[in-house]
Amino acid sequence: MQSDLNWDTTPLYPAPSAPELARAFEEGTGQVAAFRERYRGKVAELDAEGLLEALKQYESLQEKLATPQLYAHLLFAADSESDEHKRLSQKAEEFGNAMGRELIFFDLELIQMEEEPFAKLADDLLLENYRHYLQVLRKFKKHTLTEREESLLAQKSLTGVQAFCRLFDEVSASLRYTLEMEGETREMTGEELLALLHHPDTGLRERAFGTFLKRHEENGIMFSAVFNNVALDHSQELELRNYSHPMEPTNLGNEIPNEVVESLMRVSEENYPLAQEYFRLKAQLLGIPRLKNTDVYAPISESDRKYSFEEARAMTVAAYRGFSDEFAELADSFFTGKRVDVLPRPGKSGGAFCMGMIPSLPPYLLLNFTGNLRDVSTMAHEVGHGIHYLLAQRQSMLNYHPPLPLAETASVFGEMLLTRQLLEQETDVEVKKSLLCAKIEDIIATTFRQNVLTSFEERMHLERANGLLTASELCDMWWQENAKLYGDAVEMIEPYRYGWSYISHFIHARFYCYSYTCAELVVLSLFQRYLKERESFVPVYRDILADGGSKSPGDTLAPGGIVFSDPSFWQGGYDLLGDLIKELKALL
CATH class of the missing domain: 1.10.1370.20 (Oligoendopeptidase f, C-terminal domain)
Structure with a gap:
């Protein structure tokens, strides 16, 4: 197998047996203990300056704890039959669970603060970058338990629901x-x-x-x-x-x-x-x-057109270049940086995913590329996720990951860019029919x-x-x-x-699937605006992605003219699908 078709995880750690990895687990444990000692039982007493310092320490700690866990997940996804990978994955899972239980006090003490002092902190300009994070935490106030109860639930999940998830995988x-x-x-x-x-x-x-x-x-x-x-x-x-x-x-x-x-x-x-x-x-x-x-x-x-990996890569990068040179460079960085695992093989996770890491590390892509047009579209889809994460790196850890309803926005938009490029380049009516059918089928599958x-x-x-x-x-x-x-x-x-x-x-992920439906209808709206405004739309869309999870979905999409609460917005997306079906009928 060509080495350039496998991702390179050595920028994270040299190997599963590397002393750097063992040290990351050890140091993480010590740093969590120090943070707990400093802040447990004292969060509600912090002023804005003190809370800002605590939040920054908390973010830094979360990044350090996440890195070895993400590394273990990548190795396990690439080869779940390796005993070494199995052991590391299980160790990382247990480590993450233990560290999470030690740190759970921090969010809980913020959630359980009295209303007036909490509101005063949330409104303080010093904490402006964390306002959304604090407000989201607060929504769970009536649904959280005591620290002891939360810790026990998390601990038992290792041999409970998490064990069943691992068995499934x-x-x-x-x-x-x-x-x-x-x-x-x-x-x-x-x-x-x-x-x-x-x-x-x-x-x-x-x-x-x-x-x-x-x-x-x-x-x-x-x-x-x-x-x-x-x-x-x-x-x-x-x-x-x-x-x-x-x-x-x-x-x-x-x-x-x-x-x-x-x-x-x-x-x-x-x-x-x-x-x-x-x-x-x-x-x-x-x-x-x-x-x-x-x-x-x-x-x-009857055409059973197959695409080589290099052809698919070139098509994907070209599709993003038609939108923005910056997006094309970000797309190609996954391939030049060897952060894509391409081919199916025994023991490898099925499907495809983009692993968003932390703001200081670039994401990785897993594919199962077999050479059909759908696989090219999947490549454009996962690269879209990756671009979303790269642009969101201007955010800090607590604001980095996009909220679920927006998680598929960049990926579906990338598929639309690819389809548009192929339709514009194609002169054969029969091939155009095939491309139009493929896009309609994509929309049906995604909604x-x-x-x-x-x-x-x-x-x-x-x-x-x-x-x-x-x-x-x-x-x-x-x-x-x-x-x-x-x-x-x-x-x-x-x-x-x-x-x-x-x-x-x-x-x-409970009820993740409706995020695809939401994203497709959002993208149909955004893409229509792009076709009308062209270059002037690019910075609007870029900012939507770069916001990461720093705002609510509604606030993030407001510059794009999208209002979730209006049922006619959802219907508008399906009206566009109806137009595509009419366009196909016209070609017939």
């Missing part, structure tokens, strides 16, 4: 698949099988997806146990913290009212007929009476499908509160929620009943 990465293809039996990874959903051969698409899902069905006992325990743990935490709905903690942290999320989901479901209209159109393009769900991403021409995932997850948590959910019941819920989207326009293959079992967001 290790089993998922260990699964092997065999598929007969072109007259020979091949061993493949899950990512390679899923990539075949874009293959022109109808039968191969169905066999590949069926093979993938049947292996998950074979492990149904494990997957259903993990999902049940994750949901049960969440249910118990809701009760302990006095939340009324499974989505409430996520919405509170996202600074989006419950009714706005409900509006987003309702408007999305009301527009499912748009997707069904496209599915019927796609069936006509493929010359079949009705799609199966294995046909949704099928190419509409409607994510809405289905959110609805399934919400239903799973609500029904788990009434008792254990069998694998069969989870399958039924999954089938019913997907049927709302597909209607009579798409036939689901029977193995798809286990489609819930490989969605890692259900395990790692």
